[in-house]
Amino acid sequence: MAVMSLREKEARFGWKLVLPTVIIIALLILYPVFYNIYLSFFEVSISDAPNRFVGLQNYREILADSSFWKSFGITILFTFTTVIGSILLGLGVALLMNREFPGRGIVRALLLLPYVTPLIAIVFAWKYIFLPIDGPLMKFLANFGMNPGNDFVNNPNNAFWVVSIFNIWRNFPFVYLMLLSRLQSINSDYYEAAEIDGASDWQKFVHITLPELYFVIASVALLRGIWNFYKFDEVYLMSKFANTLPVYIYEKAFSGIPEQGVAAAIATILFVIMISLIGVYVKKVLKW
Amino acid sequence: MVKKKSFLRTLGFWTLIAALVIFVTYPFAWMVSVSFRYDTDAFEPGIIPKRPTLDTYAILLGFKKSVREELSNEQQQLLDLVKTLPEEQRKAVLAQIESQRKKESFPFLRFFRNSLLLAGLSAFVSLILSIFGAYAFSRIDFKGRGTIQRGVLIVYLFGGTILAVPLYQIFVKIGLTSSGISSAFALFIIYIVQTIPVSLYMLGNYFRTIPRSIEEAAIIDGTSRMGVITKIIIPLSLPAIITVYIYAFMIAWNEFLFASIFVRPFPEFYTLPLGLNEIFNSEHAIWAKMMAASVVTAVPVVVMFMMMEKYLTGGLTAGGVKE
Numbered sequence: 001m002a003v004m005s006l007r008e009k010e011a012r013f014g015w016k017l018v019l020p021t022v023i024i025i026a027l028l029i030l031y032p033v034f035y036n037i038y039l040s041f042f043e044v045s046i047s048d049a050p051n052r053f054v055g056l057q058n059y060r061e062i063l064a065d066s067s068f069w070k071s072f073g074i075t076i077l078f079t080f081t082t083v084i085g086s087i088l089l090g091l092g093v094a095l096l097m098n099r100e101f102p103g104r105g106i107v108r109a110l111l112l113l114p115y116v117t118p119l120i121a122i123v124f125a126w127k128y129i130f131l132p133i134d135g136p137l138m139k140f141l142a143n144f145g146m147n148p149g150n151d152f153v154n155n156p157n158n159a160f161w162v163v164s165i166f167n168i169w170r171n172f173p174f175v176y177l178m179l180l181s182r183l184q185s186i187n188s189d190y191y192e193a194a195e196i197d198g199a200s201d202w203q204k205f206v207h208i209t210l211p212e213l214y215f216v217i218a219s220v221a222l223l224r225g226i227w228n229f230y231k232f233d234e235v236y237l238m239s240k241f242a243n244t245l246p247v248y249i250y251e252k253a254f255s256g257i258p259e260q261g262v263a264a265a266i267a268t269i270l271f272v273i274m275i276s277l278i279g280v281y282v283k284k285v286l287k288w
Numbered sequence: 289m290v291k292k293k294s295f296l297r298t299l300g301f302w303t304l305i306a307a308l309v310i311f312v313t314y315p316f317a318w319m320v321s322v323s324f325r326y327d328t329d330a331f332e333p334g335i336i337p338k339r340p341t342l343d344t345y346a347i348l349l350g351f352k353k354s355v356r357e358e359l360s361n362e363q364q365q366l367l368d369l370v371k372t373l374p375e376e377q378r379k380a381v382l383a384q385i386e387s388q389r390k391k392e393s394f395p396f397l398r399f400f401r402n403s404l405l406l407a408g409l410s411a412f413v414s415l416i417l418s419i420f421g422a423y424a425f426s427r428i429d430f431k432g433r434g435t436i437q438r439g440v441l442i443v444y445l446f447g448g449t450i451l452a453v454p455l456y457q458i459f460v461k462i463g464l465t466s467s468g469i470s471s472a473f474a475l476f477i478i479y480i481v482q483t484i485p486v487s488l489y490m491l492g493n494y495f496r497t498i499p500r501s502i503e504e505a506a507i508i509d510g511t512s513r514m515g516v517i518t519k520i521i522i523p524l525s526l527p528a529i530i531t532v533y534i535y536a537f538m539i540a541w542n543e544f545l546f547a548s549i550f551v552r553p554f555p556e557f558y559t560l561p562l563g564l565n566e567i568f569n570s571e572h573a574i575w576a577k578m579m580a581a582s583v584v585t586a587v588p589v590v591v592m593f594m595m596m597e598k599y600l601t602g603g604l605t606a607g608g609v610k611e
Binding site: 007010011012013014015017018020021022024025028029030031032033035036039044093096099101107109110111112113114116117118119120121122124125126128129134136137139169226227229230231232233236237245246249250253254260263264267270271278 | 301304305308309311312313314315316318319322331333335417418420421423424425428429430431432433436439440443445446447448449450451452453454455456457458477478480481484485488513538541542543544545548549560561564565568575578579581582583585586589590593594
């Protein structure tokens with residue numbers, strides 16, 4: 001056997017270092033994605049009986065189910081609302097925090113709280129303040145003529161809004177952090193030049209700040225869009241009545257009489273939509 | 289005239305800051321406030337507790353027995369009565385008392401320990417694997433590197449929602465859902481995979497900032513590649529490594545979906561999110577205790593984050609964030 005060149009030896013060492021990672025990702029992420037598609041053509045048994053091949057029946061069933069379409073609509077709306085909401089809020093806060101002021105360090109630390117606190121802890125805090133009659137936020141809102149008896153969290157008509165506002169509240173710090181670090185790297189010469197030309201604050205924002213932020217905003221929108229489209233825990237723990245698709249999948253697969261084949265079919269649909277949207281977005285918006 | 293405008297602007301600015309702070313901290317303020325109250329005072333108006341107490345914390349952390357845990361009179365009498373009963377009946381009554389008491393307990397410390405173990409160990413394994421992987425990505429040229437790197441990045445966009453059903457089926461097939469300990473093991477593996485992509489990405493970015501010349505000098509002196517990793521790379525990137533560890537820890541500490549799928553039948557193995565959610569949905573009027581539990585769940589993670597903030601801000605923006 002020929003002596004390995006240094007290059008080959010290096011390459012071999014490199015492979016050894018990444019191999020464990022590659023194996024477990026392949027086994028526990030890639031394989032399951034395909035296995036999921038496979039399962040979607042079966043009636044998945046929950047006992048020892050073998051799965052029964054049903055072809056496209058699961059898909060037909062879902063597409064004919066009006067509650068699927070309703071969930072689907074809610075999920076799209078949820079994704080748009082939360083992405084736009086968290087970007088607008090994150091942008092505003094980033095602009096505010098880009099100024100020096102006494103106490104900025106403390107405010108910046110506080111701003112991270114919603115994002116870094118374990119979900120389960122803040123979910124209880126939110127449920128507490130939203131409790132009908134007794135909850136402090138409801139009592140406070142009563143001063144402005146709102147009926148404190150409303151149960152926002154557990155009312156299927158309102159749950160969507162509570163869950164969306166909660167998601168925006170929790171995730172805007174992520175957007176703000178990304179935008180702030182980009183803001184701080186914008187060359188101040190641009191602003192000085194614009195001032196000499198007599199540009200107003202608004203003009204400076206539209207003609208300098210926004211174009212500089214374009215790619216960060218677009219990338220953050222993509223990430224948040226993907227994550228929120230899949231979002232399960234924040235929605236489910238906050239209100240089971242918000243009925244987005246991930247919650248729908250979870251309930252089909254793991255509660256009542258499990259229909260895991262159907263759940264797999266919904267997950268596959270979600271997956272295909274997501275992949276195509278990412279493809280279009282990356283081409284059109286990020287222009288890669 | 290100019291002065292007046294700028295005064296108004298300053299006022300507006302501070303109003304915005306104040307509004308922002310209230311918006312962000314409002315639920316936290318109530319969480320902390322209620323956690324220092326008795327259960328019966330949970331809905332007293334006013335954010336400052338009128339009868340502050342550390343009672344709920346003492347109960348949660350096991351320094352004090354809760355009223356619920358103390359035997360009720362009825363149970364005490366039953367216990368006395370039981371002694372006179374024949375063997376078989378005695379067993380039945382005792383079992384009933386036992387199950388009654390179980391329902392009333394709030395095994396916070398157990399949840400906490402489970403979460404600590406699971407998150408601590410899985411983040412550790414994920415960290416070790418990604419130190420090696422990230423080193424290979426940032427320093428060594430090999431065929432297929434680009435593909436793997438992109439693959440990992442794409443994979444980290446797949447949410448748990450899509451993987452829940454197939455992963456459950458796979459673990460059922462290989463028999464890892466039959467007992468509590470094996471289900472917990474399944475969770476451990478899943479948490480490693482869930483955290484590896486971010487860890488790899490963040491560490492890879494950091495390793496690239498370490499000058500190659502330091503390593504080259506060591507290699508010329510006869511240090512092996514492995515030696516370079518353990519003696520140079522790891523010590524030099526300790527802040528980044530700790531940040532990544534905390535990040536991975538938090539992902540596992542927060543995880544709810546897979547915990548609820550895998551360990552729901554085994555209360556002994558409940559993690560904090562699962563355990564607290566189950567208790568919340570089963571009992572009533574325990575707001576002070578829920579809030580104290582929330583505070584204790586949040587404090588370790590929040591403190592770690594605040595300590596790491598200056599590293600984190602860089603890492604977050606450099607690495608993107610996995611949730």
